[in-house]
Amino acid sequence: MQTQDKAQDKVIRSAAKKSTMQSVKMQLEQINQFMQAQGITGSVAYEQETSHMVRCGRSQISLNVSEQGEKYFIELQQGKQKVAGSTTAQIDELDKLKTFVLSLNEKLVFMPEVAHRRPMMPIAQATLDNHVDSTTDKTLTNGLDKCKVDPALANLDSKRLVDLFKQCAEYFKNENVEISGAFSAGIQRYAVINTLVEKALSYEGSDYNVEMVLQLLDHDKKELRVSDVGHALNQFDSEKLIKHLAKMYQIKTQTPRQEITPGEYDVIFYADAFADLTNYMGYLTLYGESYEYGMGMLQKDKHKVGNKLFSDKLSIVDDPEDTDILFNRPVGRNGIKRPHFPLISEGVLNNLFYSEKEDCDRFNVALNNDANVAGMKVQTGTGPATFDEMVKSCVKPTLFIPYIHYMNFTNAAKGEFTGTSRFGTFLIEQGAIKAHLYNQRINDSYHNTFNNIEWLSSTLTHINTSNTYGMRNAASIACPLFVKVNKVKITGSNKQNG
Amino acid sequence: MLDKAKKLITYLKTKGADYADIRIHEVDEEERISTMNGDIEDYQLNSKQGYGIRVLVNGAWGFSSSEIMSFDAMIATGEIAIEKAQSASDFIKQSINLAEKETLIDSYHSPCEIDPFSVSTADKIARLQQLDKQLQHEKFEYSGLYCHFYKRHILYVDSDGSEIKRQLIEIDAGYFAYATDKEGHKQRRTFNMPQNANGTTGWENIINDQQFDHTLRIQTELLALLDAPVCEKEICDVILLPEMMALQTHETIGHALELDRILGYELSYAGGSHVELEDFGQLQFGSEKLTARADGTVQNSPGSIGFDDDGVKARNVTLIEKGRLQDAITSRQMIMEANDKAGKVIFTASGATSRSQNYSNLPIERMNNINVDAGQDGSLQDIIAATKNGLLMESPRSWSIGSNRENFHFATEIAWKIKDGKITNMVRNATYSGDSLPFWRSLDMVGNQSTWELQPVFHCGKGQPNQIMRLAHGVPACRFSNVQVGK
Numbered sequence A: 001m002q003t004q005d006k007a008q009d010k011v012i013r014s015a016a017k018k019s020t021m022q023s024v025k026m027q028l029e030q031i032n033q034f035m036q037a038q039g040i041t042g043s044v045a046y047e048q049e050t051s052h053m054v055r056c057g058r059s060q061i062s063l064n065v066s067e068q069g070e071k072y073f074i075e076l077q078q079g080k081q082k083v084a085g086s087t088t089a090q091i092d093e094l095d096k097l098k099t100f101v102l103s104l105n106e107k108l109v110f111m112p113e114v115a116h117r118r119p120m121m122p123i124a125q126a127t128l129d130n131h132v133d134s135t136t137d138k139t140l141t142n143g144l145d146k147c148k149v150d151p152a153l154a155n156l157d158s159k160r161l162v163d164l165f166k167q168c169a170e171y172f173k174n175e176n177v178e179i180s181g182a183f184s185a186g187i188q189r190y191a192v193i194n195t196l197v198e199k200a201l202s203y204e205g206s207d208y209n210v211e212m213v214l215q216l217l218d219h220d221k222k223e224l225r226v227s228d229v230g231h232a233l234n235q236f237d238s239e240k241l242i243k244h245l246a247k248m249y250q251i252k253t254q255t256p257r258q259e260i261t262p263g264e265y266d267v268i269f270y271a272d273a274f275a276d277l278t279n280y281m282g283y284l285t286l287y288g289e290s291y292e293y294g295m296g297m298l299q300k301d302k303h304k305v306g307n308k309l310f311s312d313k314l315s316i317v318d319d320p321e322d323t324d325i326l327f328n329r330p331v332g333r334n335g336i337k338r339p340h341f342p343l344i345s346e347g348v349l350n351n352l353f354y355s356e357k358e359d360c361d362r363f364n365v366a367l368n369n370d371a372n373v374a375g376m377k378v379q380t381g382t383g384p385a386t387f388d389e390m391v392k393s394c395v396k397p398t399l400f401i402p403y404i405h406y407m408n409f410t411n412a413a414k415g416e417f418t419g420t421s422r423f424g425t426f427l428i429e430q431g432a433i434k435a436h437l438y439n440q441r442i443n444d445s446y447h448n449t450f451n452n453i454e455w456l457s458s459t460l461t462h463i464n465t466s467n468t469y470g471m472r473n474a475a476s477i478a479c480p481l482f483v484k485v486n487k488v489k490i491t492g493s494n495k496q497n498g
Numbered sequence B: 001m002l003d004k005a006k007k008l009i010t011y012l013k014t015k016g017a018d019y020a021d022i023r024i025h026e027v028d029e030e031e032r033i034s035t036m037n038g039d040i041e042d043y044q045l046n047s048k049q050g051y052g053i054r055v056l057v058n059g060a061w062g063f064s065s066s067e068i069m070s071f072d073a074m075i076a077t078g079e080i081a082i083e084k085a086q087s088a089s090d091f092i093k094q095s096i097n098l099a100e101k102e103t104l105i106d107s108y109h110s111p112c113e114i115d116p117f118s119v120s121t122a123d124k125i126a127r128l129q130q131l132d133k134q135l136q137h138e139k140f141e142y143s144g145l146y147c148h149f150y151k152r153h154i155l156y157v158d159s160d161g162s163e164i165k166r167q168l169i170e171i172d173a174g175y176f177a178y179a180t181d182k183e184g185h186k187q188r189r190t191f192n193m194p195q196n197a198n199g200t201t202g203w204e205n206i207i208n209d210q211q212f213d214h215t216l217r218i219q220t221e222l223l224a225l226l227d228a229p230v231c232e233k234e235i236c237d238v239i240l241l242p243e244m245m246a247l248q249t250h251e252t253i254g255h256a257l258e259l260d261r262i263l264g265y266e267l268s269y270a271g272g273s274h275v276e277l278e279d280f281g282q283l284q285f286g287s288e289k290l291t292a293r294a295d296g297t298v299q300n301s302p303g304s305i306g307f308d309d310d311g312v313k314a315r316n317v318t319l320i321e322k323g324r325l326q327d328a329i330t331s332r333q334m335i336m337e338a339n340d341k342a343g344k345v346i347f348t349a350s351g352a353t354s355r356s357q358n359y360s361n362l363p364i365e366r367m368n369n370i371n372v373d374a375g376q377d378g379s380l381q382d383i384i385a386a387t388k389n390g391l392l393m394e395s396p397r398s399w400s401i402g403s404n405r406e407n408f409h410f411a412t413e414i415a416w417k418i419k420d421g422k423i424t425n426m427v428r429n430a431t432y433s434g435d436s437l438p439f440w441r442s443l444d445m446v447g448n449q450s451t452w453e454l455q456p457v458f459h460c461g462k463g464q465p466n467q468i469m470r471l472a473h474g475v476p477a478c479r480f481s482n483v484q485v486g487k
């Protein structure tokens, strides 16, 4: 793949030789100085992504793409008037950016004043300029810039991505299965500055995420899935993923399919499913903006920070210095320094994220974080550490749900949600997997789910939570491998057309 | 730019591409204005420029995109696409073949009377504030509206000799209002400005006096909703109004009939489909009252773009005729693959629905206008009058669909109870659920043209990397019998 490296190099060099993080910061500082000189108050943010993705369908590569994107986000504020905009530009196009700033500034006069709008705040400033380009995490304790880039991911040959699916196909070559999935890897960078300070802050990180699905053609097209997420290529272990798929394949082909009656069941959620539940619950619970608007599941007159909301087995934290958390950024894209941030401690609500200035201004509350770059960790418990131990632990009939498909809020105010299980729903009883089930529909509430936790596994794992909307933004939840929840409401299955 | 594009395509052919195309977004602008409680909450001007290059080498796709507009960068980006295709071709079972298409030198312009980008910022803000004011009420905590204006000039050139220029304008606009009900929970009414299928897409829609009717209706409905009883659990007939019919059509006809999904290309993310290749021409998908189509030829719609990103001219494809499944949402690539897999010709031509969100994305099967034909069962009043025990439902509030689109659970913003042919009262927190095929087979009344409306959708997500697509559903009011509600 020498030619690929060359071609890739050419573009990356033609764009990137000019845009090291250092040069981006210098450029932001130049625009900032230009704005200051013009008497313009405002902020400039820069985002850049390099993404490689290989997608597999019907046991062949269906898509192999690379994307380069660079964008500048500008916000200008004069008193209580504000205007915002974004543009694509290259690092040497300072004049283009200046022109864009001036054109936005012309719009500013047409913007009506918003009475509750507060002045712009200075972004956080580091005490030392300490950007380090390194393969490991070398953020200085008093520094705010961060570079955590694995060069192996930055200069990835897409052959490496293709190989995973080839390897999987080889493993299952004697079975009548089809392999599909996606493997994405890349780099995200951002930098911010505003006219109340002199120095820009930056973050630069690499990540990969992969998911692989097996469709069992001889078995009603049943599906199984594995996934992985990491920040460095050496964390990726294709054999481990294939082995896990093989194990699930064995269970699914050696147990009978069974239908269960709707009702309440004890459920063991695999990390994928529990991370999804946590993420969605977080939208309705942990975002200060939705709390203020009353759009979440907490009502201001009933629920306050300091109240016990959930089971005392549940603790969730966001901490940029916690090495269990994969993509920890010291500073948000809003320029706020991110502190150690306990969200739920033994079921008690500790903090809410306040990240959006416009909303915080409306309610006159202070910004305290940036939820857009947060990384949550659900603390582990004392429950089973491995799949086999988990199975053995179930005496009474228990459902195993690895994944929840298409979760959505049916009634946000009550924290009610629905979604269906997918990728291998099992019935476990007397320490053994007795049957695999149709996909089951859950209709329950986050209040119930997070209050009825029986145990959390003692093993911690990472689940990808980045959506691929917009520019690359690595995100994951660190989460126990399994979580057992009692009395989950199952309302039906896909047996009808399943 | 055309010369550069043509030179690039020639170059890629000499470098081993069996097929190549480039899509250049020469202009890609977006102006977003939103209000809340009388304030201009957000004003944004976003602009981007870039291109995506797609090549076929050794039977596999390669794709690469860039925002550096120089010819050198285009060459380098094209070379990356070729190398991507080469490494992809290392693991394919079946070479990609593209169906025949017409070579076109053509153009398309969205029908537009007043280009929203030609209207002054001051005028736009003044109009939005006027509508915002009209919507406000002392009982509402939040109300407002949003207008997103889009303008794209896209140049498409491919190695088959096609050169297509598109100038697209779209407006995504709507209202919202939130208030607290008697239980202390938020209720909302929203309204996406529908599109006149035979009209135009410009600023003229926003200054139209009809907007005042909508703000008043939203206001009245939300106020009544606050004290309305909760929807009870029962099995009854449901009548879906166009916003709800659009969601129903979108999730259980549109996504279920994307051919790449049927073949299994979306399994690891969005899911599969309960539809099999053998079902085409055979499967009774719905009752005889159901005729649905993928109609890219609707005059005015965000789903009408003239030509898809394979360079195929928009068509009107009948998907389901009198309940029987006939065709799918297709591209040049997928119809060849599906026919090959089935061992017979199921699909005769691409449905011109291969589309990408942006220059940085590879096109995939996307809905254009997935419409349901108006029927013979009279006006909405006629349908209500013919209903003994039913629920009239409107405006999606939440949706969750099985991974093969085989079942669904939807919540609506508002509903009205019908008893003995009359609306008796409004209900809140209404939901309904069902299995897709039995549900469509229970379709027993289809409203006439007076009930048919084109509902735009600006946020349909699919694919990896995820692509958000603009499309629409032209749908009548419809009645379905014996549906589970309130569960």
Ligand SMILES: [Zn+2]
Pocket: B250, B255, B459, B460, B461
């Ligand atoms: Zn959709």
